Amino acid sequence: MTAPIANRTKAQFTGFQAPRWAEPVVMEMGCPGRRGVVFDDAPAPDLPKGAIRKTAPALPELTEHDALRHYLHLSQMTLGMMGVSLFGTCTMKYNPRIGERAALEHLADLHPLQHPDTLQGVLELYDNFSDFLCEVSGMDQFVFQAGGGADAAYTHACVTRAYHASRGELEQRDQIITTIQTHPCSPATANTAGFEVITLSLEEGGYPSVEQLKSVIGPRTAALMVNNPDDMGIYNPDIKEWVRLVHEAGGLCFYDHANFNGVMTRLRARELGFDACMYMLHKTFGAPKGGGGPAVGAYGCAEHLVPFLPSPLVVKDGDRYTLDDDRPQSIGRVREFWGNAPQVLKAYAWARAMGAEGLRTAADISVLANNYMDKRLSEVKGVSRSNPDVTAPRMEMTRHSVEQVTKDTGCTIVDISNRMTDFGIDALWLSHEPWLVAEPFTPEAGELWSREDIDYWIDVMEHVIHEAYETPEVVKTAPHNAPIHQIKGADMADPAQWATTWRAYTRKHAKRLAAE
Amino acid sequence: MTKAHPWMANSVPSIQQEMLSALGLNSVDSLFSQIPEDHLYAKPFNLPPQLASEVALSRHLDDLMRKNVTCKDSLSFLGAGAWPHYVPAICDEVANRYEWQTSVFGSPTSDHGRNQAWFEFCSQIGTLVEMDFVGLPVYSWGCAIGHSVRMASRMTGRRKVLVTEVMDPERLSVLRNYCEPREMARHIEIVEVAIGADGCIDQNDLKSKLDDSVAALYFETPSYHGVIEGAPGTLCDLARTAGAEVIVGVDPLSLGLLEAPGAYGATIAVGPTQPMGVHMNAGGGVGGFIASPDEERYASEYNTLNISIGETIKEGEYGFGLTLFHQSSYGSREEGKDWTGNSVYLWALANAAYMAAMGPEGFAEIGRLIMARSRHAAKAIDGLAGCSVDLSRPFFKEFVVTFEGEKVADVNDALRKRGIFGGKDISGEPGADGQCMLVCVTEAHTEGDIARLVSALKEVLA
């Protein structure tokens, strides 16, 4: 089945060209003496001799307009969600502008150390949203200090330390168990927190067996950190048994709810037995991703872990809210203050606009859209689905492979993804490391994107794969309509050539620059 | 749902029906067949009613948020990790671009503009601190300290860090989490170095604690209390002689006047990014940077994403992609790097616009203005009966006011009644002798603001 392509699609196919501004690196712009911001004059202060700066920083000298225009040009040369982005595992949602406006209007000028009496609005927001997430998850308290999903996983690792330390078992319990399909941030943060990480491998059903789990749990088990469903869209039906076994061994269980979109309102982490869970407000709850934060990993836990949560905790005292920083068992701070409040407000706004019925609809639409995509993609030449033996419908995303296309044409998934951006499709999410599936890609439609957008996305992929067979060079040298051409990459991996700053670049490439 | 939702294109029932038909289904329920029956939650959810109407939602948010009193409603002298600096309007414009807000990972070609802006953030930090390698920002200054201490520990194979006994408790608490509890095999010991009467590091105490077990010395200039370290180069020399890394925390807005850490021998520079074009956001504006020399042994230890300029396949054209450290081997390592994840990359774009608009003269000018205003405020407060400021210390932006009789908490309560948020109450913290308040004065404060604070204090202390 190929869905009929709406009229606008034709124009999209040939009409896209990303903006191309010839924008130099800002360090090369301007001229001495020009000013972008000025301040009142003040006398030069008396400074200790050893502390005085000798050479002024080599910053550009621009007018305000120059600076603004430069960065607006750069923003225009960023595709973001201006086209269609079905970037899997990231749950691309609308970032409602009402949240942006409210955050700027109401939160920009709040200081985190203000007296709580002057913070009643934002503290009530925290309390309300914690209640909301508790109802959705079954947990007893949520905190928002973690600056992203990985930071929430790290928070869990710190809470795990504090919990076992409080029972005198921290020295003994030094292992955290995870699975190969769990986001790499779980093992990485567990390692950073000082734990040894044991990773379970996938078996026949697409998930590790109970037997495999049993082979590793014991007196050294501190915690289990897993997601479910995984990024292949496969749900581990043994998860309750897993939790029971880990609890029996004395470990804690953490549910990374990164892939929450498809199961919203259908299951609750606490009812499955988990002690703690995490939601990413910048994905599942509609706050913007910003190209990588500011983000929030909302960390929630059951009552027995509440004493260990980071401080300060928002506490309701009658009809007033206060910040409780006097919590002797708390892990303290994982980050200064109490979190990215603007993101919490935006997520709260999103959640209120959805309500319980909206969450259910969003979950239904996400899973429906993914299965609709699966069906259409199964008809695209050279595309195959991960775990072909798992015939049950996948959750809100599925991992696919273009291995056959690569075999036939030499065009890799990276080439195909690059070429798809020529049609206004955001670069594809491929797969977390390790690549268990060859030439992988993982689209996720979520509830935002229309069926027309989804159809267009698949049409483009089909078109590009067709190109791979007919004119592979076009695909391999893509993109052609982007702001720049393919980067070489090798120089960026070479210590003699890479440069993360203009200083380093001018030093390493002085000869060439002089020649120019 | 009877009405389609504005944020869900396929909430139109007929479209769902068409999609189901394409799958040969009548309802979505069978799509969830992977989930065992006994995992499903059957009870109704007790959630507040849906506010799908934007006008209703907007009103609700306004009603809720009006219960706050902001630093614009009131006059604030709070700093200590989140500072009331002026945010140029262009920074908000840049940070609010929908392209940037909605970008995720993308690719170096399709998201070229964002990658270039990231590189420009790093480049401008690099010139401020005079170091060649700068990573993309981390969650906060405290997290930057934590990561860089762990970097130093991996590089040296040592498990001890020296910090100053006077350190922001927020940042110290973050660092403690990064250094792991004592019970753990990879615990990094935190040892405090004394601060002298002048507010600077006690060099004798430092010397006595520096030996071949020290991975890094961490100090800040200006310090938590605002004090400018007079001999940062000497401190760096001492630590480096002991084979330790020297991590220096700096306020970027001081760097138009104060020497760049890279120029006096620091090996890693860290600091906050919020002062550069990001609102305080109730603490949600914080971010941190990490910089170092461009040497492989440093570069390979960064947990941050690192963006490099490089060539495209078109002659003469440049792009910006991630530097990759595959296939590099480092003999002394026994530990993996820390994690990488979402951070505060959107703020980096506001920071980049801020630094570009400021230019070298902007940084010098704002530095002079902050010093003049804060000095002026300190002198005036010191002139009041019942409180004092140690004016012999050179300080930047923040200074400590010591109260003789009154409790800071009471003073702040009284100020708040007069529409003023006093400085942070640091009584009881190390280095705070008696009742002490950390007052922050920036370019955003006028002379009139300072006069208002002084006269209110005078009233309160009378």
Add this chain to the structure above:
Amino acid sequence: MTSIGFLVNPYAGIGGPTARKGSDDPALAAQARSDGMRLTAPLRAVRAMTALVQMYPSVDILTGPGGLGQDIAPAASILPINALSHSASDTSALVAGMQGKVSLILFCGGDGTARDVAAANVSGVPILGIPAGVKMHSGVFARSPERAGQAAAAFLKDPDQPVELVEILDIDEAERRSGRLSAQLFSVARSPVARGVRQNPKAGGGDLLAETDAALAEYVRRMEHGCLYILGPGTTMGALKDRLGGGTLLGVDLARDGAIVDRDLSEEQLLMALADGAKARIVLTVVGGQGFILGRGNQQISGRLINRVGIDRIDVICASDKLNALNPQELTVDTGDVALDARLAGYWQVTTGPGRRQVVRVVH
């Protein structure tokens, strides 16, 4: 120098259909020629060459006459070699002639061919195998002919592309004739690292060599005082041995108290070293590309030895990418002692990085 040396062992794989365990016997080649047998290796070589030329049309090829390459790449320059022998010496002569003239040798064959290429490749030109043999335990083979062609093209296009050390294994023919499958680790060679341009920020880490390196450092730090360590062959083990003062790449060495004490020991010598009842551990890595931890390239670590040390005293260290490339995700043992193999089967924890282990099922 962007030219590529290309050679085909046309008789590779002919032993397969007749249930022979290899095609090394020269008589087999003669038989095939006289029978007019359909050779499969040239067909696989064509597939690889097609993929190569598709990605890199202007490639400059140096090859041998006739079936050694010319038939498949007619536009290539030909290295004249004296008197075609239809045997391993053709391979050796060609590889010798390519030294200094090419930046990569792409060969088509099996383990025997790989072994011959590696032996004649005196200046260490990177080599890459098109899989066409009966036995392909060596790590030098791409997963398919197409992948071999594509990897070769990628390498030639970007001369800075990294290379890694891979193991060349072959079955010991003498042992084979006595009915015992006994792979020997013959050599190591440099081979292009197959890797996409990922620009994948979510990956985290990614510095696999450094991860393994750190894992080895941690292992050395935790080595038990007084315990004898029996260290198997392979590149990962070679790096571990380097940390203990240096040992052999291909042999089984012995370490105690942080230093190598004996090198390249036979089964008997190992058993003798344990005769005084010393406590011991065995340290292994995955050898070659087939997921073997015992029975390929390390037969010195025999059933008797394992029983003596104790089956719970075996440690495996292996980079995670090698583990995750296994399909299915299993490791294999073949000690020759069926009862022992059965006892060894189960879930093992393989050290993949500092503070990191991955559970992998071991089958027999």
